[in-house]
Amino acid sequence: MGGINLAVTSEEKDLGVLIDDKLVFDKHITGIVNKANRTLGMIRRGFACLDKEIFMNLYPVMVRPLLEYCVQVWSPYRQDLINLIEGVQMRATRMVPALKNKTYEERLDALGLTTLIERRYRGDMIQTYKMLTKKEDTDPTKFFQMARERGDPSLFHGFKIFKKRANRKQRRNSFSIRVANPWNRLKRKEVQALKTSGFKSNLDKNEIDRRRARRERDGRLYIHLYHQTV
Template identity: 65%
Template sequence: EKDLGVLIDHKLDFGKHIKTIVGKANRVLGMIRVSFAYLNIRMFLNLYTSLVRPLIEYCVQVWSPYKKKYIKLLEGVQRRATRLVPQLKKLTYEERLTKLRLTKLEDRRKRGDMIETYKIITRKEKVL
């Protein structure tokens, strides 16, 4: 069943949803790769943060993965994406993140969860 763009099964497992969005994100990365002969850091960041990351972070507080295989699958999207910048290809993933001033997706999810929790506790955001 799909609700607000999030696939949910009867066991409340979001594996199918995660696999679907990873597939979509990888297709977008493929389009970026074939559409641009050269990507500098600024171009990459604009494309990645506007076209790819929203796909893998939409409603993430609802379906945030807890299984390592899904965490790894999602992080793989960003790992592949950072290799699109020619000048960073030979660096490790962590070094690429540092150069691009990005954080791991898992860390972004944890930060987002903490912010949402704070807003709910301090009543800065209404809960349905």
């Protein structure tokens, strides 16, 4: 390029995301988990008494963003990486002495948090909504192909995505393909919200019901890995 030979590399960092030549993002995820754990250590050393209020002022601002920056690009689908990321929040919630002997699910309920798995799902749905409704300066046709809907129109929500076929795991779990099934299962009133704030509100209200159903079915809050269904 410009008379200069370009070096061959197996990985490159772009806008803070470490992208490798196989698109597996192992090193990126390991890096952000290590950084998040170091930040947790700093919080532990800096606060002798960490109650719920202090924790909720620190964790969502200093730790969780490290695990969610540009997550639509590198969202994990392998169980070992999913567990690695979720483990950070598990350790973090045990830092509150009053919750130390409770289960992970009980700690999340007491703090008003959800699992990071559920937050990634929510983030994917919000990003899809913004792109399809052109609330962001992004051409949705570069990411999605809309599906032809047949049958009873009352069952449609008007923004069904056609799920493209993919042979490789990396492609099947890329953003534009992994969101197809969960997005298509959303209710009409969720998808057809006029504003992003309304979509978030409707999504959260219906997610409470979906979470309750999953608890009754699975017995664990964090068992639902929507990546495995797409």
